[in-house]
Amino acid sequence: MELPVNRAMSARYDALIASGEITEDPVQREAVYQLDLLNTRLAETRLASKKSSLGWLFANKKNQLWAKVEGLYMWGGVGRGKTMLMDLFYEVTVIRRKRRVHFHEFMTDVHERIHAHRQAHKRGEVKGDDPIPPVAEQISEETRLLLFDEFSVTDIADAMILGRLFTQLFERGVVVVATSNVEPSRLYMDGLNRQLFLPFIEMLKSRVEILHLDSPTDYRLEKLAGAPVYVTPLGSDADTQMDEIFSKLTHGMKPHSEELENKGRLIPVPAVASGAARFTFDDLCMQPLGASDYLRIANAYSTIFLDNVPVLSRARRNEAKRFINLIDTLYDNGIKLVISAEAEPQDLYVGEDGTEAFEFDRTASRLIEMRSEAYLAGDNREIHA
Incomplete structure (x- = not known):
């Protein structure tokens, strides 16, 4: 029997505890609770989007519905269960247009799309020389929920486009769930021209719930x-x-x-x-x-x-x-x-x-x-x- 959306994560987590695969952890339990809330919100938004869907007339309205859903950013040390929780959430989430990817692979894909757009522009096949909006449009058409493993920014080329890219993605209703070993304020720490990256950090904080998995146990x-x-x-x-x-x-x-x-x-x-x-x-x-x-x-x-x-x-x-x-x-x-x-x-x-x-x-x-x-x-x- 299909589990209720509002406790799908809890049920899977409880089953792992009952089987002896893991032990109860209050910090993980809070993350499970937050992920259940997110899954419920996603389910409600998905249903509302279907009810209001009348073709292109309501396409922007649907994006506005999704844009109101806050994602989740889980950070903490090695072995605290971040990846396990992401595994469980990927299994139970109601969203079908989902993509789980290492952040490095995602940014490689973004750079390839940017290059392809610029080449198409040179050939006169597309209008507009700014590749970010069309790339964001492509990604949002393919994916409603982005799940990032190891969110980490070390490359200046990535750092310089993240703010504009994610502004566009969030406006188009893409929801982000991420794991990382560092809190958002320490992303791209000591990176070149980091001051240009700081607005992205503030935007990220405003669009996702920040959860510190600070369990003392590895x-x-x-x-x-x-x-x-x-x-x-x-x-x-x-x-x-x-x-x-x-x-x-x-x-x-x-x-x-x-x-x-x-x-x-x-x-x-x-x-x-x-x-x-x-x-x-x-x-x-x-x-x-x-x-x-x-x-x-x-x-x-x-x-x-x-x-x-x-x-x-x-x-x-x-x-x-x-x-x-x-x-x-x-x-x-x-x-x-x-x-x-x-x-x-x-x-x-x-x-x-x-x-x-x-x-x-x-x-x-x-x-x-x-x-x-x-x-x-x-x-x-x-x-x-």
């Missing part, structure tokens, strides 16, 4: 406590352990696949749930990926699962080099790693000569440290949920 760390985050040797037992840890960390939610954009290329991500991404060794080290690709992955997820790492040697120096770069990047960014491997870290590389053999000593040392309680307890990431 639930991701709690889930990993005592778990064998380095599983060896490979085999069916290792596969089962990896499946169990992934399910436990992601609250048993069904994973989905997605793609990350990096410098015009797409990185396939086979399985994602609750801020954790799962890859095989072949996915990340048998493909032509480089350090910037691994950094893009580190910027998107706070926990990485890596399955089936084999023993490496000079004969597989390309794969070894990629694995070294991958571990360096994850380590430098404080990413939690759950890995299944053919051997213990110090035995993962066979051979005593060559650059890779020398570099792998550091990799083995880092892999050992990354399984320690001290590393897992570290919270040195600034922008990822």
Whole structure:
């Protein structure tokens, strides 16, 4: 039986508590309450829009109805449940025209649309040299509800267009729900020409409810406590352990696949749930990926699962080099790693000569440290949920 809209989030949250997947948290409960209120408001607005819909005559009136709905901005440290709450809300929301996307991917798409409009204008195919209104119109026609994972502004090109873009989106009735590790007033902190970005922050505050998830508990760390985050040797037992840890960390939610954009290329991500991404060794080290690709992955997820790492040697120096770069990047960014491997870290590389053999000593040392309680307890990431 379909749950009442006004308690759909609460029912899903209660079910996770009853199943033992999560424990009751008063801060999360407040977020659940706020998301239930938002879902109810969205349902009411959707119904009102349908009743008043008489074609183009009432198109602007419908946008005005949606523009009155305030979104939600949830911020807090790693492991406080922001991504889990977003997962639940995406599942239960009544809105069909919804888009969940990493903020980086969204802005890449925006820049591509701006470029396409400018090229079309040069060819005389469209009128008006300002690309922001038509781009906002495109997005609003496609999406009524935008859900952003890891809302973070680090690029000046993004910062300079956000104010005008979101003014247009909000006027067209687009509703925003976002997670972030930083409060709105600290977005684009110390960025170039930040004073030009400040009006966007004030507008954001006026259009979304700000909710600080300040729970003292890092639930991701709690889930990993005592778990064998380095599983060896490979085999069916290792596969089962990896499946169990992934399910436990992601609250048993069904994973989905997605793609990350990096410098015009797409990185396939086979399985994602609750801020954790799962890859095989072949996915990340048998493909032509480089350090910037691994950094893009580190910027998107706070926990990485890596399955089936084999023993490496000079004969597989390309794969070894990629694995070294991958571990360096994850380590430098404080990413939690759950890995299944053919051997213990110090035995993962066979051979005593060559650059890779020398570099792998550091990799083995880092892999050992990354399984320690001290590393897992570290919270040195600034922008990822």
